[in-house]
Each structure stands twice: as structure tokens, then as C-alpha cells.
Amino acid sequence: MSTSPANTSIPLRASASELPWETLRVNGERIFLRPVEVADADTHFECFTDEITRYMAPATPNSVNDSLVFIESSRASMAAGVEFVFAICAHGSDEFLGCAGLHSRISNTILELGIWIRASAHGHHYGREAVHALYDWAKERFQVEYFTYPVDRANTPSRKVAESLGGVVIEERKSPTQNGGELDSLVYRID
Numbered sequence: 001m002s003t004s005p006a007n008t009s010i011p012l013r014a015s016a017s018e019l020p021w022e023t024l025r026v027n028g029e030r031i032f033l034r035p036v037e038v039a040d041a042d043t044h045f046e047c048f049t050d051e052i053t054r055y056m057a058p059a060t061p062n063s064v065n066d067s068l069v070f071i072e073s074s075r076a077s078m079a080a081g082v083e084f085v086f087a088i089c090a091h092g093s094d095e096f097l098g099c100a101g102l103h104s105r106i107s108n109t110i111l112e113l114g115i116w117i118r119a120s121a122h123g124h125h126y127g128r129e130a131v132h133a134l135y136d137w138a139k140e141r142f143q144v145e146y147f148t149y150p151v152d153r154a155n156t157p158s159r160k161v162a163e164s165l166g167g168v169v170i171e172e173r174k175s176p177t178q179n180g181g182e183l184d185s186l187v188y189r190i191d
Helices: 012-018 038-047 064-080 126-141 156-164
Strands: 031-035 083-090 096-103 110-117 146-152 168-176 182-190
Touching (some): 031 064, 038 064, 038 096, 064 083, 083 126, 096 126, 126 146, 146 156, 156 182
Parallel strands (some): 110 146
Antiparallel strands (some): 031 083, 146 182
């Protein structure tokens, strides 16, 4: 993305003071993204199961309180401008479908995309729609050199999400999970 004087995009870490993060809403055709809220804790706990975390680094929560801690930490990170963690919700019903994240783990111009979708909503391409919406939204607002999208090699549906945005594998790595497993990750670069 160009950083010419006419470009009004900002680094992610500068965004907390520039964007009213508490009221953000990113729209897709069938879904919308909004910041995770304390009211999501029960549903997050019910949906963020062993099946969902099988291909993820975070541990499955042991209690609603674990989900609440995650949400409060996510909201603090959003306020600090380090990341955005959104609930993915269905238009019309506002059903909680999962979470999408935009993280500045490497730098504030190389941003990481990530999602998870509740098991009952798999197969409807909500994850793809959420990542595309988040990608488009971030590309318009931030100085982005490129995006990364790490995914376990065995997670074919999630790999297809990265590939649908033209993602190419730039790194392979093994990393431990909080559940005691190991991820065999491919890191996609998405321009």
C-alpha cells in the first residue's frame, strides 16, 4: 500500500486514538464484525471447543471466566491499538458465529489476520467472508505492507481462505499449542 501524502491510512498502533474502536462495525454481505464484548463470554465459552482449537495455538477455555479474561484482554489490546478482535455475527439475527482478529505481532505495517468459526456454522463460508471484509477494511485504513495468515497445514478450509485472497506460503514452522499439541503451520503472505 502506498504511503504517499494523499494516503490517509495510519499504522495499526496509532489507531486507538484515531478510530472509535468501541463502536466499530465492519459489514460483509451476510455477516458483520463488531468488537468482542463482555456479553459474548457465555457464547464464546460454548463455541470455542476442543474441535475448534484443534488447529489453533490458544487453549480451550475451562470456564466462562476464561472466556471473559480473553475478552477483557482483547478489549484492552484494542484500546491500546495493538490489535482488533471482532465477534463475527450474522446479519438479521446477530447470532455469534466466531471471532476474527487483526494483529500487529511482527510490525505495525505487517498485519496478521485470523479467524475461527463455531462448529455449527462451518461449511457456509462465513470465515472467508469475515476475512475478506476484515482485509478490505484494514487495507483502507492502515499502512499495510502486507498481511500474514498462519494456518495449520492440515486445516484445508482455512488454507482456502488465505488462497482466496491470493495468499502464498512464505514460511513453514512448528509451534506449541496451549493445549499441549504442536501446530505444523504454513504462514501465508497476502498483499
